Amino acid sequence: MKLPKISSLYGRIFAIFWFTMLLVLIAVLALPHLDPRVAREVSTETLGQISANRDRIERQFANEPSIGRIVYQLDKSERMHNKDRKTKGPSFFIVDKTGNILSTQKHVDFKERMLKNFITSVDTFDKPMQKLYGRYMLVGPVSINLAKQEYDLYIGMRWNQPPPFLLRMFDKPFQLLLVVMAVSTPLLLWLAWALSQPARRLERAAKRVAKGEFNPDPTLETGTTEFKQAGQSFNQMVLAVNQMISGQQRLLSDISHELRSPLTRLRMATGLATRKQGESAELTRIDTEAQRLEQMIAELLELSRMNTDSHVTRESQPASSLWEEIFSDAQFEAEQVGKTLHFSTIPEISIVGNPKLLMSAIENIVRNAIRYGESEINIALYQHDDMLHIIVEDDGPGVPDDELDDIFRPFYRVSTARDRDSGGTGLGLAITQSAILQHRGQIMASRSELGGLKMHVELPL
Template sequence: MASIISPKKIPNRIFIKLLLSFWLCSSVIITAVGLLPLLQQNHDRGPLPPHLKDLLVRFGSRISDSPELLNTHNLKHLTHRRDFKGKPIIIYIVNDQGLVLNKDNISRGMRRFMLMAEEANQPISHQFKNELLFGPYNFEAAGKQYSLYGRFADHHRRPWFFFLAENKLLTLSLAITLSGLLCGLLAWHLGKPLRTLKLSADALANGDLTSRVDKATIKRKDEIGQLAQAFNSMADSVENMLNNQQRLISDISHELRTPLTRLQLALALSRKKGHESTEIDRIGYEAEQLEQMIAELLELSKVKLNVNESKRHLGLAETLGQVLDDAEFEAEQQQKKLTINIDEEIELPHYPRPLSRAIENLLRNAIRYSSTGVSIEAIETTHKVSINIIDDGPGIEHDHDLKAIFKPFYRPQSARERESGGWGLGLAIAEAAVLAHKGSITAKNRTPHGLHICITLPKK
């Protein structure tokens, strides 16, 4: 039987990525900074070239043959020579006690070089910033040991990164910047799929049941990829569950129409036979109410399932023409005014019937509760179209009701009296239609009174 590996034994891939990334980043920076002085030293230091060695040998042989040159008044004449490609060379004569005989003050670079040569225990040359130092050459004169060092102005090209070794503050700044870039790249690599997951989750929470994580995130081999796969599986289950729920409501509503039709037919036959009473009138009224409720339930199911409908690129005024005419007539019947401000040039892809039904429900609701008038306007921007419906009615008494009014069968406390009519499905249908367009709908109270409904629809 194949052994099953315990989840605890499976290495956390995100942990490994983080560990390796930070470890690699730190190692690269530490190695680069640590190797710079060694690279510079190996580049600038080398064995004593033969032509410079010959120069020191000739100079040492001259002193050995003429020890009187080491007398105090002759030493300064031995310092400068134009013996190497026309460049002035300075020769330093050092006794066995390490004292420079022919120069009162020697540079700090020369002192450093003498220590380097002593550590190397052999003749070397070293390129400083603007000068080349070489030596020593040991010789004997008048029974005493002496050493010769040379220096002349010289400059050779050095790799650009040696500049960093000489500028510690700049090197530190670059190291911090480089580490920030590497860590930023890692953060982007990990953060991008997480942002994708968040956007998909937000879209799903806002009612877009088709929202899924992109394939690039799913193909990742780490825990984020596994999370993306789990999210898509969850989204599929949620979409199927809600669609099945809406189909069930739609099927039940259809089935309820059959006995309801029989009931209405029986009432019609009873009235035709002259059977009139208060009870029969009440039954007829309730049957009509039930018929309207079933019709709205079917409409809500159709909008949410988005069946038999495809987007069309039409003018907004063209789609809403009949709805606006009916709303204007209804407002006049109630001695109210409807103000319309929709540019005929505004066009966008949309589902004509669901959008018309949504605007119709919102306008009828606004006209019902307004005091003197309602206005509707459309504002077009580069990426979206906003439709604003504003009335001067009492508004919504409690702020927590502003979001809840779009839920099915929900009505604010002030509107729950039977006389207000409706079952809280009109605004739910409007929200479902807007979400089918991947848009948004919000409600807010106006000052001092009134309600403002804003619908935002994308233009893509």
């Protein structure tokens, strides 16, 4: 029969609790039947042994008229057996019908005290009973005919059998603790495994989201009710964030695209005015600003195209395939303008992310170094603690220390050499920082030992 599947976390906990309680209940109910220290009926085998001893005693003393002599002989026989530790025999007790123990001992020994307790503790003797006192077992009574009278015969013997398993457990708490641990540990391990699996799936899904992979995971919607509901909520959140990011990026793309139409008409009108009225400083200024605005819109469109669904498009790429060609082309371009560019060997590692964003981010940093560097640009790549470090340095005018953090703000331009006269729009480093942050990395600007700007990029592998 297949057991029903428990889908609730609390259901599993209660199932384990009730299963443990059931084991304890079974042990409690079974202990009285297994405990030899509790009076119970003798087995058929033991009853046969008692009857055989009774018959032997009746035959031995069939011609003895005195019950006192019979008791004396039985006590004497027991004392002789007790002298030899290896052959300790049973003890025989004769009790009259009024409950008096017949003995030749002057003092009541511990065996007689146990027998009195046995007689008084048993409610009825319709059938022979047995009870254990330490390592001494008392059995009886059986009716015996001695000296032409009826008496009750009780037999006491050394109990050499090992105690029942449950009895040993309850007598020795340390062993009981070990047994409880042996029974409960597999159940607890199973419960821990059952709880950890959905939690680990949720953890892995959260890490993927942190990496920028906004994909719902159907496996989160399985398991116990509580984790299933959490998985459904998590997937709904991922879909909502995905739609929100995609909507914002498409809105930016649409706005940038729509701005191009009036900008194009503005430049056409400026051209017509120049043709009719000739060149003038005012028209030249209008055309220059229109070109700058067009460049800015082009960069916004490029940013929008790169970011649209970039959080969905993720793949593993070798670092050399991403940037080796970019560095080679940059080295050639630097030589054309009389500058020197050096780059170190690219480590043989792979990076998970959006290739276009990663390539565009590093290329933007390198081209800025070529543009503002005076004669030398150095690029270093190395791996340390599961992180890829990319350092780009130039010997240009650099950036004032109090503006190093501001250069990553959109449309920000420094007030010295890197100003709006250089032709920049202030979006390049903002785009670069956005791409690095999308890959859980970071970018930092500082002063280079060459005298210019130093850009330090860290990307997790």
